[in-house]
Amino acid sequence: MISNPVFQVIAAFFAIAGFSIVIEVPKKFLVYSGFVGAVGWAVYLMFLDKYGIMVATFFGGMAIALISHIFARIFKAPVTIFLIPGILVIVPGAGMYRTVYQIFLGEQGLAADYLLQTIQMAGMIALAIFAMDSVFSILQNKKWKSRRRLPYFWIK
Template sequence: MEYITNFFYAYISTIGFAILFNAPKSTFIKSGFAGGLGWVIYIFTKNISASILGATFVASLIIAIIGEIFAIIDKNPITVYIIPGIIPLVPGFALYNTMRSIVARRFDLAANHGAEALLISISIAGALVIVLSINSYRRHHSRMKQ
């Protein structure tokens, strides 16, 4: 039941960001699905491995793959699916805690929270780069054969 509730909230928030980013209306449902599924995979992986970085990487990888599939099927840019779908994984709370620790002059905590936010961001970016590079390589070689 926890996963269904989390999927629903991530789905709604992803659609909200798709609206905010002026994505085409026809992409809202699929963007929401990518974000919701990515968030559920994040929670599931985090519960199994207890690694926030690994869970973020796996969820980002899945979101990028789903976005790639939807982009090919609908002939839309991949960004209309990936950008809103990644939003639930963005380390906003870690960044907030970093700033709060800096204001409280707790620089040791600020460094810990800041490092966590940076590593989460790197894992998101790394997963996106892997999927986008594979697809770019695939497209390049399919053009070369023609």
């Protein structure tokens, strides 16, 4: 039952909604932050088997950042209200645990492998968030530029 993707997505929704309560996300946004986490996990699972963990982490992060930006604009709220809880589903906490565990066992080579994978996953998450923030920043800047009136001698 745990390997069932539908069950995992539903569990991700409730886990993120619960985590959102802990970090005091406003009550009216709890369902939406849970939805962000569930969609991010669903995208992660879709890419995981075919393309591997790094690509899955990147596209999961992209989905989470995209929906967080859309919800932030719809509900006139900060992006972080949706992004921080939503990103929790793909944060490589298990990788850090495995790294420390292998260090305690004295397996330095295995610990280094887990640490490298964890750092790469964190980098994919950061890259995905940065890319989506850049897209929305460019779109917002173009929208602003198209509204302002420039004197004719400034336009080349």
